Structure formats: C-alpha cells, structure tokens
Amino acid sequence: MIDGVPDYDYVAHTATLRGxxxxxxxxxxxxxxxxxxxxxxxxVGGGTGVQALALARLGYDVTICEPDERMVDEATRAFATAPKEIRDRIRLVQCGAFEVADRVGTGFDATLCHGVIMFVPETEALLRALVRLTRPGGTISIVGKNGPGLALRAGLQGRWRDVLTQLAENGDGAGNGALPPEPVVLGPAPANSADDPSLIRSVLVAEGAEPLAWYGIRTFTDHLADEPPTADLDDIVQAEWVAGTLDPYRQVARLVHLVHRRQP
Structure with a gap:
C-alpha cells in the first residue's frame, strides 16, 4: 500500500493463510x-503493522510509515494490544513513501518496502529514495510481484483466459532464446514486465546497494484465495521457505523478495 492506492482489501488479507x-x-x-x-x-508502506510488530518483538526499533488512514487505524489498534515494551519500540507516522525522509529522517539501519513497488509509477525514484533512507552498510528489503509467476495462480484456479492474457503480457524474452538476467548471489533474478526484479536490482546497484539474496514467496499456496490458516501452518511455511530458496520453484512464486545492502 502506498499513497492510498491498494490492490485488494489488505486488512482482511493479512489474516488469511496467504497473508x-x-x-x-x-x-x-x-x-x-x-x-x-x-x-x-x-x-515504508508498512500497512497494518504486522511486520513492524514482529520485528519489535525481536528487539528492533521500528518506524512504520503508511499513508492510508484505514491501515493506520488498524496498526494503531494492533499496537495498543502489545506489551508496553513492544509498543515503546514502534513509531507510527502517516505519510507516503516520498515524504518519509522529511518526516522521520534518514540513516536507518534497515529500510523495508514490502508490497508497495507494484503501485508506484515512479519505480526508479522510489528505489533511490529507499537507498537514501538507509545508512551505509544498512539493509534494503523489497517485496514485489513476480511477473513470470503471475499466470500460475490463474492456471491452478482454472481461469484459462487469464492465463493466456498473463502469458502474453510476459512473453517477451520467455522461450525465445533470450539470455537470462544477470545473476545475483543466490541465482538470477527472474524477469518481470510489470515488476522487473532485474530493473530493481540494476537501479539499486547503480545507487550503491549490492545484492545479497532473493527469495520467492508463495509457490504452493497462492492459488488458495482467502482460506484461513490451517493446523499444519508450520509445515506449510517450512515448505514455502525451502521452495523460496530453490530454483525452479522460486522462479514461479507469486512474490519476489530482494535483499540488498548499501555499500559503505
């Protein structure tokens, strides 16, 4: 979520198995x-604060910046139920991604931007802003849609016209003899016509942020729509984690998670 432009009911989504x-x-x-x-x-664009709470419980000091009023309200309610020592590690600011530096400063040890980049037309400007927020040696974490994997959900749900549309939209460079993208530490980033991890990587590298790793998110569960978590959740997460670190499984995951470090 960024600048008030959601792609679905994210508040409800966070409680589903996929979320x-x-x-x-x-x-x-x-x-x-x-x-x-x-x-x-x-x-940046921290939504309902799920990740902020998880990190605060691990001892981190987290500033969450979110433009959407409903998200801010949900995050405020979630933080209010946490123990005081957790609440004291969280700061919530209502603002958009390009306002963050002016509102909360720079020099962070880590900058997160999850599920935001797919909504921002100014992709390169956003990536540069994320680097500027991060201190030299700090971590930059970005989650976006994985273009080559977009057709998989539709296929597993039997939506064949959607499959054909999505395959056509991502057809450039697929199966036509094109070279794979430049490799990173854990393998090549997948091409994506909508959210191109290769472009993300190249901009970050140009801005002085070296790639550390990339992961796939939701290879096996993305087609399950809005089902609630099940009793075998731990096994599901472990299976998704292993798949998200291995080719070819991470290549077709719904989301891609790229981790970079700003060079000293």
Whole structure:
C-alpha cells in the first residue's frame, strides 16, 4: 500500500493463510540479513503493522510509515494490544513513501518496502529514495510481484483466459532464446514486465546497494484465495521457505523478495 492506492482489501488479507505465510516468510528472511537488534528500521508502506510488530518483538526499533488512514487505524489498534515494551519500540507516522525522509529522517539501519513497488509509477525514484533512507552498510528489503509467476495462480484456479492474457503480457524474452538476467548471489533474478526484479536490482546497484539474496514467496499456496490458516501452518511455511530458496520453484512464486545492502 502506498499513497492510498491498494490492490485488494489488505486488512482482511493479512489474516488469511496467504497473508500469514507471506509475513512469516518475510520475517524469516529478514532475520537472515538484518543488523543485530537493537537497530533502527523504517517500514515504508508498512500497512497494518504486522511486520513492524514482529520485528519489535525481536528487539528492533521500528518506524512504520503508511499513508492510508484505514491501515493506520488498524496498526494503531494492533499496537495498543502489545506489551508496553513492544509498543515503546514502534513509531507510527502517516505519510507516503516520498515524504518519509522529511518526516522521520534518514540513516536507518534497515529500510523495508514490502508490497508497495507494484503501485508506484515512479519505480526508479522510489528505489533511490529507499537507498537514501538507509545508512551505509544498512539493509534494503523489497517485496514485489513476480511477473513470470503471475499466470500460475490463474492456471491452478482454472481461469484459462487469464492465463493466456498473463502469458502474453510476459512473453517477451520467455522461450525465445533470450539470455537470462544477470545473476545475483543466490541465482538470477527472474524477469518481470510489470515488476522487473532485474530493473530493481540494476537501479539499486547503480545507487550503491549490492545484492545479497532473493527469495520467492508463495509457490504452493497462492492459488488458495482467502482460506484461513490451517493446523499444519508450520509445515506449510517450512515448505514455502525451502521452495523460496530453490530454483525452479522460486522462479514461479507469486512474490519476489530482494535483499540488498548499501555499500559503505
């Protein structure tokens, strides 16, 4: 969510199996790459504060910046039920991504921007802003849609016309002999005509942020719509985590999670 432009009812989505799996996978990846707590983190477009709460429980100081009033209200309610020592580690500011530096400053140990980039026409400007928010040596974490995997949900749900449309939209460079994108530490970032991880990576690198890792999110569960979490949630998350670190599974995940570090 950014500047009041959601793509679905995100508040309701966070309580579904897909929403819970997404957040738990992101938290697990962050624990692999964030500086040690206590560290200062800014969550740009942080929604209802699920990730902020998870990180505050781990001892991080989190500033969450969210433009949407409903999201801010939901986050405020969620934070109010947390223990005081957790609440004291969270600061909530209502503002858009391009206002963050003016409202809360820069020099953060980590900058998060999850589920936002797909809504911002000024992709390169947003990425540069994220780098500027981050101190040298700090971590930058971005989650966006994975273009090559978009047709998978429609296919598993039997929406064949949607499959054909999405395959056509992502047809450039697919199966036509085009070279794969430049590799990163854990393998090549998948091409994406809508949210191109290769473009994201190249802009971040040009701005002085080296790639550390990338993960796929929701390879096996994305087609389950809005089902609630089930008793085997831990096994589901573990299966998704392993798949999200391996090719070819992460190549067709619904979301892609890219982690970079701003060079000193």
């Amino acid at each position: 819970v799996v997404r957040q738990r996978l992101v938290t697990r990846a962050l624990r692999e790459h964030l500086p040690a707590a206590p560290a200062r983190i800014v969550d």
